[in-house]
Amino acid sequence: MDYNILKMRSIELTKNIFYVGVDDRCTDLFENHLPLPAGVSYNSYLIVDEKVVLIDPVDISCIGEFLDRLTAVLGDRAIDILVVNHAEPDHSGSVAVLTQKYPDIQVVGNVKTFAPLEAFYGPIAHKVVVADGETMPIGAHTLQFFTAPMVHWPESMATYELSTGILFSNDAFGGFGVLNGGIFDDQHDLAWYEDEMRRYYANIVGKVAAPTLKVIQRLSTLDIKMIAPSHGLVWRQRLDWVLDKYTQWSQHAGEEGVVIAYGSMHGNTARMAGIVAQGVADAGIRAVRVYDVARTDASFILSDIWRYRGVALGSNAHYGSMFPELATLTHELIQFKPQGKQYAIFGGMSWSGGGVSTLRKLADEAHWPLVSDSVEVKGAPGRPDDSDRLYQLGLTLGNAIKNQ
Numbered sequence: 457m458d459y460n461i462l463k464m465r466s467i468e469l470t471k472n473i474f475y476v477g478v479d480d481r482c483t484d485l486f487e488n489h490l491p492l493p494a495g496v497s498y499n500s501y502l503i504v505d506e507k508v509v510l511i512d513p514v515d516i517s518c519i520g521e522f523l524d525r526l527t528a529v530l531g532d533r534a535i536d537i538l539v540v541n542h543a544e545p546d547h548s549g550s551v552a553v554l555t556q557k558y559p560d561i562q563v564v565g566n567v568k569t570f571a572p573l574e575a576f577y578g579p580i581a582h583k584v585v586v587a588d589g590e591t592m593p594i595g596a597h598t599l600q601f602f603t604a605p606m607v608h609w610p611e612s613m614a615t616y617e618l619s620t621g622i623l624f625s626n627d628a629f630g631g632f633g634v635l636n637g638g639i640f641d642d643q644h645d646l647a648w649y650e651d652e653m654r655r656y657y658a659n660i661v662g663k664v665a666a667p668t669l670k671v672i673q674r675l676s677t678l679d680i681k682m683i684a685p686s687h688g689l690v691w692r693q694r695l696d697w698v699l700d701k702y703t704q705w706s707q708h709a710g711e712e713g714v715v716i717a718y719g720s721m722h723g724n725t726a727r728m729a730g731i732v733a734q735g736v737a738d739a740g741i742r743a744v745r746v747y748d749v750a751r752t753d754a755s756f757i758l759s760d761i762w763r764y765r766g767v768a769l770g771s772n773a774h775y776g777s778m779f780p781e782l783a784t785l786t787h788e789l790i791q792f793k794p795q796g797k798q799y800a801i802f803g804g805m806s807w808s809g810g811g812v813s814t815l816r817k818l819a820d821e822a823h824w825p826l827v828s829d830s831v832e833v834k835g836a837p838g839r840p841d842d843s844d845r846l847y848q849l850g851l852t853l854g855n856a857i858k859n860q
């Protein structure tokens with residue numbers, strides 16, 4: 457097979473351990489549904505020792521640059537071992553290219569790795585199944601494998617290199633956003649990066665918060681000097697920061713703040729959201745995030761819901777049910793189950809209602825704690841009584857968050 461080999465600069469994590477990942481600026485939708493306004497990186501790592509070991513390859517769409525990066529480090533030297541921490545195609549997508557290019561390559565996974573991997577890419581010739589905690593010397597370096605089931609699929613695992621203290625954590629501690637040149641945490645503005653990292657967490661890992669917390673607690677017994685995930689920044693200076701963030705999110709430790717998400721066909725429910733927000737603000741809540749669900753993708757709203765403790769959902773009536781994009785958001789809420797929230801529900805009834813009652817039914821079924829009765833308004837929220845009820849709903853929600 458011919459590849460267009462370009463000369464690329466290599467990037468070292470430590471002596472003989474290289475970053476060989478790629479920035480993907482072309483894919484619009486991660487997993488074909490999560491917007492990527494700032495792209496995503498597929499991180500891959502190469503350890504050059506008596507054995508050459510590649511830890512997690514990249515999405516097949518980036519195969520050209522990936523092979524160039526490998527060549528920049530290795531020249532004609534072959535890769536001996538490929539560690540597959542996770543079989544999902546954003547990492548494993550280039551496995552078949554690698555097994556073709558390096559026919560003797562040994563592919564390392566755990567007992568759950570090869571069923572999905574071979575289902576995706578066909579038979580693997582040289583499989584090595586490692587046990588949880590097993591070590592593998594490769595020269596001056598030694599790898600140790602830790603299974604991390606459900607972070608975020610059953611076969612997920614992390615690989616720890618004992619001599620350097622680098623944890624190759626795969627999806628855990630990852631984030632959206634390309635790396636833009638600097639791969640390390642100390643080369644970036646973390647205030648910006650935190651939002652894309654939390655959106656990744658909320659929409660990818662949050663569903664499995666409990667097993668994630670267990671894995672964090674278990675791995676924290678290791679002497680970790682660097683965390684090298686398979687998306688986003690490599691953590692070498694702000695390890696405590698990223699561990700704290702992941703622990704907070706996995707413990708559902710929300711900050712003081714309220715997310716108001718509404719669907720509105722003719723602007724009336726949008727006006728209601730504004731009045732609810734006024735009540736929340738007057739309760740002294742400074743972080744008030746108001747989203748039109750038709751204009752902001754649910755992944756961004758879910759990320760803020762994960763961050764804050766208060767949630768107000770507003771819908772007009774749409775064919776006897778709720779606004780369509782609000783159904784997408786509530787579906788994600790039910791799937792991902794962020795905990796420790798206080799909810800409020802409001803909306804318009806148009807001709808015959810259905811938006812508010814559908815939200816109420818969902819709240820009952822999902823056991824969302826409501827701070828008070830829902831508020832449903834006929835038409836525009838122009839009557840003083842309507843405005844008062846909406847304002848009071850916001851005030852009650854704000855006070856509930858303030859006193860939590």
Ligand code: FEO
Nearest residue numbers: 542544546608627
């Ligand atoms: Fe980044 Fe679960 O794949």
